[in-house]
Every structure is written in C-alpha cells, then in structure tokens.
Amino acid sequence: MPILRSLFVLMLLHSLSVLGQQDITVDRTMRIGLHRERTVKQVIVMPVKGNWWVVVDGERKGEVTSTDGLRIATVPGGLSARSLTLNLTAKRSIELVPRNGHGFFRLRLPDTKQAERTYPGSLRVVPAGGNLLLVNSVPLEAYTAGVVQAEAGKEHHQEYYKLQAVTCRTYALTNQRKHQPEGFELCDGVHCQVYHGRNRNDSIQMAVDATHSLVLVDADIRLIHATFHSNCGGETVNSEDLWGRSQTYLRATVDTFCIAAPHATWHKSMGRGEWIGYLQRKYGLRGDDSAQLHAVLNYEPQCRDLYLSNTWPLVPLKEVREDLKLKSTYFSVRTEGEKVVLEGRGFGHGVGLCQEGAMRMAKAGRSYTDILHHYYTSVHLVDLTTLDFFRDEPAGPGGPRAR
Ligand SMILES: [Zn+2]
Ligand SMILES: [Zn+2]
Known part of the structure; x- marks a missing residue:
C-alpha cells in the first residue's frame, strides 16, 4: 500500500517538523581532512579578521590576530x-x-606551490607520522556551499545549485564515517567531495540558504546515497546492475534531457584483433565460431544491456568498461575494415542523478524538487532537525549524528 504509507510518512514528518523546530537549533559541524594527498610538514595560518584563540593540547595559550600569522x-x-x-x-x-x-x-602550505585557500570554521593540527594532519571543523551549511562551488562550477541555473546543495549535504551526512579511523569525517578530494574552503559565489550561497538543512531520505526515512554521474546517455542504471545492491531510489529512468549535452556521445576505435583477442582471453570467445564473432562485432543495444549482445559467452559490459577505460557501458559495436568502432552514449556509471540532464531540466524551468524526484525514485525532502527527532539518535561528539 505505497500511497497510504507515503501519506502516513508525510503526516508524521509534518507533525515532527513543528516539534523539531522548537527543540533543535544548533548547527552541526563537519570535520574535514585537508590536503590529504600531500605531505605537509608545516603550514601558515592567518585569521581573516578578529582575534583567534591558540589552543595547545586542549588549553588556551595565546591569541593571534589578522595582522599576524601562526x-x-x-x-x-x-x-x-x-x-x-x-x-x-x-x-x-x-x-x-x-x-x-x-x-x-587563510591557510598556506609554504613547501608547495599550492595556492592559499580561505576556510570557514576552525582548524586543528595534529602530528601524524612525521607529517601534519589538518582538520577543518566547519558548519555543515558553510561546508555545503564550499562543495557546491568546487563541484558544480560557475554559471549554473539557481535550481541546479539548489539540487546540488541538497545532494552534497545528504552525501556529507551519509558518508560521515568514511575517514573515522583517521580522525576526521570526510577528505577534501574527489574520494569524498571536492572542497576548497569558503564559497565566494552569491548565487550558490542563495541556493544553499534556500535549501537550508534539507536532505533526501528514502521511504524508510534513511538518508540516501545521492549518487550522480556526468551524463546517462538517455537512460539511467539500476544500482544493483552496477553494484549488486538494490536501492528503492536508484532505479533505471529514461532521460530525454541529456541526449544533446556535451558528454552525450563518445567514440573509440581499435584493431579488430585487439577487440577479439581481449574477448578470447578474458571470456573464452571462440574465434572459429562465426555466430559468436558476428555477435561481438555487430551489436546495437536498443536500451541499456548488462551483457554484450546478450548472448554466449556472457560478457559483462561493466567489466569491458573498466578494462578498456570506456566512458560508459552504453555503446554499439561495428566494424570498419580492420577496425572495430565503439559508438557510445553517456559518461559515467549512470546510477542516480544525471548532471547534464539536471542542468537542462533546470534551464527548461523545472524546479529542483521536480528534478530530484525525476532521478531519485520515491524519496522525500526533509529538514535535518525533523530527521534527528524522528530517528531519536544520540547527539553530541562522537555519536553518529554528532553536531
Ligand atoms: Zn575521502
Ligand atoms: Zn541523462
């Protein structure tokens, strides 16, 4: 009874949001590991304005001001x-x-050519194996704005920035245990979400403010894995087809918005012998079987498939993509003399939100909520304070929903 269930959830969320607003006002903080891909032996830290405490081993030992640096x-x-x-x-x-x-x-790494960056929040420096571990404690909303600026780039539609804010915020909370053993929550690189500190784009700030505290949850009120990719090629992918695990909100969806976008198509050619040799070595394709050869040299998918030509030997397209470093698993195969030509559609794994499709939807006047519901099936947008109240999890340092 999905409709009744959704109604129940919506009524519950509404009543909880009223309560939640009264009870919970504290903004949560994220702990982000900075410059983890570098060896850092020394840093220079300069306050942008005001006076800052210098806390040594947990005790206040002095102050620095914006005219000084540490x-x-x-x-x-x-x-x-x-x-x-x-x-x-x-x-x-x-x-x-x-x-x-x-x-x-402001944070400078004097031993590197890395440009200085400015960060909101506070900084903790810890010795770690002869290097420095740098952890920026930053309010979730300021972190979200920084990530949207680093990940989405300039000149996008306001609705696109809003949906990016919601997905980046959701991702941050879903993945906050990713680096727990190392002493922080998320790193600042592509491994987690790219974050270069303070956002300076007014349009992004407006989008973050307009979606303040909003996150995506599934039908069971669990924060979703808000996965995205560059371009789906016209059809997104079920999560189980790629990762083996089904999620109610990561379902294959037809997308007509991205098919004329920059990463909609790709092209790769290679020697016929190279292609057949690969399939022989890895999948036992028989070079003397004309039916098998025909199937792997003439392949035209009508929609996304899991296996090349859907015939024996079974060749999983996700493996072909990895082995040959293809932009997607969605491609056709034909021969041109001694060459094999792969004509592909899309760029990326294809699960969840298609960024180029979402950009076009935003330009076409769709709201960010419409766009999110298009790519993520049966999800709800909820305020974090509501979520805390609903889940009744312990707050405080070290807890799973620490703020
Ligand atoms: Zn990471
Ligand atoms: Zn798409």
Missing part, C-alpha cells in the same frame, strides 16, 4: 607554533578557534 611545524615529539608574539610547543594538537565563534582563516 607557523605550525612538526618537531620531534610533537608540534611547534610561532607567531610574532608566540613561541609554543605541543605534544598532541594545536587548534585555532575564532574568539567570537565564527570567522575565516
């Missing part, structure tokens, strides 16, 4: 920190915390 480096047995007026050592950690609770700091 150089933090690894030394045997811990860390050293120097400014114009301070000369400190720490065994476990050095933190920079804005005195009035919020602010921005």
